[in-house]
Each structure stands twice: as C-alpha cells, then as structure tokens.
Amino acid sequence: MLEVRHIETFYGNIRALKNVSLSINEGEIVTLIGANGAGKSTTLMSICGVTPPRHGEILFRGEPIQALSAEKIVTLGICQVPEGRHIFPQMSVLENLEMGAYLRHDKAAIKSDIDEVFGRFPILEKRRQQAGGTLSGGEQQMLAISRALLARPALLLLDEPSLGLAPLIIKQIFEIIKKINDESNTTVFLVEQNANQALKIADRGYVMENGAITLEDRAENLLANDQVKKAYLGI
Amino acid sequence: MDFQYLFELLCGGIVKGSIYALIALGYTMVYGIIQLINFAHGEVYMIGAFVAFIVAGVMTLSGYSGLTVLLLAAVVAVIYSAAYGYTLEKIAYRPLRNAPRLSPLISAIGASIFLMNYVQLAQTPDFLPFPELVPEFEFMAPIERYLSSADLVILIVTTLTMAALTVLIKYTRIGKAMRATQQDLVMARLVGINVDRVISATFIIGSVLAAIAGVLIASRTGQINAAIGFVAGIKAFTAAVLGGIGNVPGAVLGGLVLGIAETLGAGYISSAYEDVFAFALLVLILILRPAGLLGKAVKQKV
Ligand SMILES: Nc1ncnc2c1ncn2[C@@H]1O[C@H](COP(=O)(O)OP(=O)(O)OP(=O)(O)O)[C@@H](O)[C@H]1O
Ligand SMILES: [Mg+2]
Numbered sequence: 001m002l003e004v005r006h007i008e009t010f011y012g013n014i015r016a017l018k019n020v021s022l023s024i025n026e027g028e029i030v031t032l033i034g035a036n037g038a039g040k041s042t043t044l045m046s047i048c049g050v051t052p053p054r055h056g057e058i059l060f061r062g063e064p065i066q067a068l069s070a071e072k073i074v075t076l077g078i079c080q081v082p083e084g085r086h087i088f089p090q091m092s093v094l095e096n097l098e099m100g101a102y103l104r105h106d107k108a109a110i111k112s113d114i115d116e117v118f119g120r121f122p123i124l125e126k127r128r129q130q131a132g133g134t135l136s137g138g139e140q141q142m143l144a145i146s147r148a149l150l151a152r153p154a155l156l157l158l159d160e161p162s163l164g165l166a167p168l169i170i171k172q173i174f175e176i177i178k179k180i181n182d183e184s185n186t187t188v189f190l191v192e193q194n195a196n197q198a199l200k201i202a203d204r205g206y207v208m209e210n211g212a213i214t215l216e217d218r219a220e221n222l223l224a225n226d227q228v229k230k231a232y233l234g235i
Numbered sequence: 236m237d238f239q240y241l242f243e244l245l246c247g248g249i250v251k252g253s254i255y256a257l258i259a260l261g262y263t264m265v266y267g268i269i270q271l272i273n274f275a276h277g278e279v280y281m282i283g284a285f286v287a288f289i290v291a292g293v294m295t296l297s298g299y300s301g302l303t304v305l306l307l308a309a310v311v312a313v314i315y316s317a318a319y320g321y322t323l324e325k326i327a328y329r330p331l332r333n334a335p336r337l338s339p340l341i342s343a344i345g346a347s348i349f350l351m352n353y354v355q356l357a358q359t360p361d362f363l364p365f366p367e368l369v370p371e372f373e374f375m376a377p378i379e380r381y382l383s384s385a386d387l388v389i390l391i392v393t394t395l396t397m398a399a400l401t402v403l404i405k406y407t408r409i410g411k412a413m414r415a416t417q418q419d420l421v422m423a424r425l426v427g428i429n430v431d432r433v434i435s436a437t438f439i440i441g442s443v444l445a446a447i448a449g450v451l452i453a454s455r456t457g458q459i460n461a462a463i464g465f466v467a468g469i470k471a472f473t474a475a476v477l478g479g480i481g482n483v484p485g486a487v488l489g490g491l492v493l494g495i496a497e498t499l500g501a502g503y504i505s506s507a508y509e510d511v512f513a514f515a516l517l518v519l520i521l522i523l524r525p526a527g528l529l530g531k532a533v534k535q536k537v
Contacts, residue, residue: 071428080425102426102428
C-alpha cells in the first residue's frame with residue numbers, strides 16, 4: 001500500500017533521513033521504533049508532505065506522492081496523529097473533531113461518525129463544548145486519534161501515541177489502535193519508543209538509528225531479537 | 236464637571252475608535268496567522284478611499300447623490316482593495332514565506348512606500364475634497380451635538396461589519412480553517428487545510444475591512460490624499476498592539492480605547508497633541524502589559 005524508497009530528508013543542511021526504505025501492506029500494523037532523534041517523526045512528516053524528502057520516492061497505491069502538497073496527501077487517505085497530539089487548543093472538542101473531517105462534505109455521515117466517537121469515548125462527549133487545550137493528556141490523545149479517524153483514513157500514521165501517559169491509559173490506547181485496525185480495516189503505521197507494547201500489537205517492525213533503518217522483521221522476531229531486547233526493551 | 240462635554244468627547248472617540256478597530260482587524264488577523272506585521276495595510280486602506288473618491292466623483296457628475304453613491308463607491312473600493320491585498324501577499328510576502336523573519340518585514344515596508352508613491356504619482360500628492368455623501372437625517376437633529384448623521388452611519392456600518400466577521404470566523408468553513416491555522420499551522424496542514432489559501436483569504440478579508448474604513452473616514456473628514464494610509468495605518472497598528480496583536484476582539488477593544496483616549500486628550504488638553512496621546516498610550520501599555528490588553532502568552536516572534 002505504501003512504499004518508501006530510498007528517501008533522504010533534510011533540515012537545512014542537516015540530513016535527518018538517510019536512504020530510508022520501508023513498505024506497509026494493506027491491513028497491517030507496522031511499527032517503527034528507535035531512540036530520541038533517530039528520525040521517526042521526520043519519516044512520518046516526509047510521508048505526509050510536511051517535510052518532503054529531497055531524494056527518493058514515496059508510492060501510495062503505486063502512485064508517487066513525494067511531490068504532492070500536504071492537503072493533497074490527506075485527500076488520498078493518509079492521516080497522521082502527530083507527536084504531542086496537536087489539539088487545536090482554543091477550539092472545542094466538537095470543533096476539533098469537525099476539523100478532522102475538513103475535507104469531507106457528507107454532513108450526515110460526519111455527524112454519525114462523531115456520534116460513534118462519542119459512543120467510544122463518552123468522556124469526549126461530556127467535554128464536547130470544552131476547549132481542546134484544557135483536556136488531560138489522555139483525553140487529548142483520544143481526541144487526536146478520533147480527529148484523524150474522522151477523515152476516514154486508509155492509512156493511519158501514529159507518532160508516539162503513548163508519550164507521557166499513565167500505564168493504564170497506555171494500555172487502553174494500544175487496545176484502541178488494535179481495534180481500529182481490526183474493525184475498520186485501517187492500515188496502521190505506528191511510531192513508538194514503547195517498543196514492547198508496539199511490537200505486541202504489530203505485524204512487522206522497523207528499527208531506526210541515526211536516520212537510517214537498521215533492522216526489519218516480523219514483530220515476534222524483533223521481540224525475540226537480542227539486539228532489540230538490549231536497546232529497546234530494557235531486558 | 237461638564238458631563239455633556241465629556242459625553243460629546245466619548246461619542247466622538249467611539250466613532251473614531253470603531254474605524255481604527257476596522258483597520259486594526261486586518262493587522263491582527265494577518266499577524267495571528269503568519270506573524271507578519273503587514274505595514275502596507277494602511278496603503279490598502281488609502282487605496283480604498285481613493286477608489287471610492289473616483290467612483291463618487293463620477294457618479295456625482297452623472298447626477299446621483301447621497302447614500303446610493305456611498306454604497307456603490309464602497310462596493311467598488313472593497314473589490315479594488317481586496318484585489319490589492321491579495322496581490323500584495325502573492326508578490327511581496329509569499330516568496331519570502333521561508334525566509335528569515337526580517338525579510339518579509341522589510342518587504343512590507345517596501346510595499347508600503349511603493350504603494351504610497353504610486354498613488355501619489357498616478358493621482359496627486361495634494362489633498363482632494365471627498366464629497367459629503369451622508370445626508371443630514373432629521374431624526375438625528377436633537378442629538379446632533381453628540382453624533383452627526385455621518386457618525387451614525389459609521390457606527391452602524393462598523394457594527395454590522397464586525398458582526399459579519401464574527402459569524403464568518405466562528406461558523407464558516409474558511410473561518411474555521413483560519414482559526415485552525417492560527418492555532419496550529421502544522422496540524423492545519425495535516426487535516427488537509429490549504430494554508431496558502433487561508434493566508435490569501437485572510438489578506439482579502441483584512442483588505443475588505445480596510446476599504447470600508449477608508450470610505451467611512453473619507454466621507455467623515457471630507458478630504459483624502461496619498462499619505463492618509465501612513466497615519467491611519469500606524470494608529471490602527473497601535474490599536475492592534477494595544478488590544479494584543481493576533482487577538483481579534485483585542486483589535487476592536489484596542490481601537491475603541493485608542494479612539495477614546497485620543498479624543499479625551501485632544502478635548503481636555505490640546506488637540507495639537509492628539510497623536511502624542513495615542514503613542515504615549517502605546518508606550519504605557521507596552522511597559523505595563525507587553526502582551527496587550529487581551530493578549531495572552533507572549534510568543535517570542537518579532
Ligand atoms: N525542525 C527541525 N529543524 C532542524 N532539525 C530538526 C528539526 N526537526 C528534527 N530535527 C532533527 O532531525 C533529527 C530527527 O528528528 P526526529 O524528530 O525525526 O526524531 P524522532 O525519532 O522523532 O525523535 P523523538 O523520539 O525524540 O521524537 C534530529 O536530529 C533532530 O534534531
Ligand atoms: Mg518524534
């Protein structure tokens with residue numbers, strides 16, 4: 001479904017991604033793990049067209065997208081929940097959800113999708129008129145994921161959704177991700193530092209170091225890999 | 236204390252302030268989205284006044300008069316100014332979107348000087364008499380001391396315009412996109428908002444407001460020239476900073492506070508120092524409340 005081929009992304013003169021290639025098949029959960037500053041977020045932003053790669057190509061369903069604008073890429077069905085959640089702070093919970101459906105015009109379906117979100121997360125319904133910036137971290141993460149789902153993405157990119165959350169909430173978030181993948185057949189590309197949990201729900205995984213992919217394998221193999229165990233699982 | 240005189244000054248201050256507010260909105264909306272002080276905004280206002288002058292002149296010659304002329308002149312002025320605002324952004328700011336922060340600021344000052352001189356050369360540097368287009372309403376006679384008919388029109392138009400702007404920002408698709416872009420530009424792109432289009436729309440809306448202000452002020456003061464944009468621009472910028480730059484209600488509040496302060500200062504102390512009061516107020520606010528009256532956390536951007 002998504003083919004990243006030899007991309008290199010720069011910030012000014014700094015090369016943040018070095019010859020990165022990876023692929024994601026329809027229906028999979030693929031995870032990308034790596035230490036701080038490895039280039040995980042940059043990979044997602046490159047796919048989304050926010051920091052387009054200088055070299056290489058990105059194919060989505062066979063079509064090159066690396067030169068498309070960010071909004072065009074959203075139209076194709078690729079949505080990202082960025083690191084740090086990026087809730088619109090002065091917009092209400094409801095408005096935040098509506099922004100997720102910005103490119104859709106099927107009002108009735110949007111409304112029923114929002115009702116579905118409220119069914120899944122009653123806390124969001126309770127806070128529907130509250131400013132997004134005043135929600136707790138866990139609530140914001142649920143809102144951020146729900147907002148992305150309102151675009152009805154085919155491919156959902158998640159950047160460290162467990163960041164800064166309590167263990168119980170983290171467990172819940174991973175369950176939700178699994179459920180999204182199962183129920184609506186949404187393909188998921190999951191960036192995580194919480195390697196253990198991420199690899200448990202993933203089909204396959206990539207390990208990134210200093211802007212380059214150093215390992216790729218089935219998730220269960222990575223969980224058993226000594227190198228991964230030592231560096232990312234703390235075993 | 237002479238309360239009648241005070242009330243007279245207050246009314247005058249509100250009328251003046253509401254026009255400052257209209258122009259200040261353009262500064263604040265643009266700043267809110269791209270953190271740029273659009274110094275050429277005052278010139279867009281001036282161009283609005285000039286276009287209205289020309290349309291009004293032609294129409295008056297062809298025998299029309301009064302509010303019909305005002306309305307039509309305003310419509311043409313709005314269209315012209317909107318086109319100028321849109322083009323200005325495309326030519327002077329968009330190519331510098333990723334340049335260091337100082338570059339677009341210098342480009343803004345350049346555009347301001349260019350437009351002022353262009354109108355001076357194409358038209359005239361002299362003051363031109365703007366026709367009186369608002370008739371004396373009879374029902375205004377009893378309170379004419381406080382509020383002239385022209386003032387009433389100004390208050391009605393500014394109130395309606397601001398109400399329309401509020402609705403636009405709060406409820407329309409483009410308004411929501413503007414707010415989203417202002418609050419989180421990267422996320423705005425990630426939900427599929429075309430940020431370039433939002434920026435264009437912001438310039439157009441700001442220019443429309445400025446053109447309306449230009450027509451209103453010209454019909455009140457009765458004269459215009461190519462330099463009016465400079466003074467009005469600086470005053471409105473002051474109002475925007477006063478209210479907290481980037482903050483929409485702040486621009487309205489800042490405009491009103493500035494208008495009232497100026498009129499009170501001029502009325503009680505000396506009209507020769509009107510501008511001094513305006514800028515003294517600005518300095519005072521910047522010392523006491525650097526973020527402005529309604530401004531919140533100060534973003535460390537120029
Ligand atoms: N806007 C930027 N300008 C300059 N350099 C940047 C920028 N964003 C990221 N970088 C650099 O690019 C490299 C990769 O950063 P990136 O954010 O992709 O890492 P990451 O793997 O997501 O890290 P983390 O786990 O901390 O989120 C880092 O060295 C970082 O300093
Ligand atoms: Mg990151």
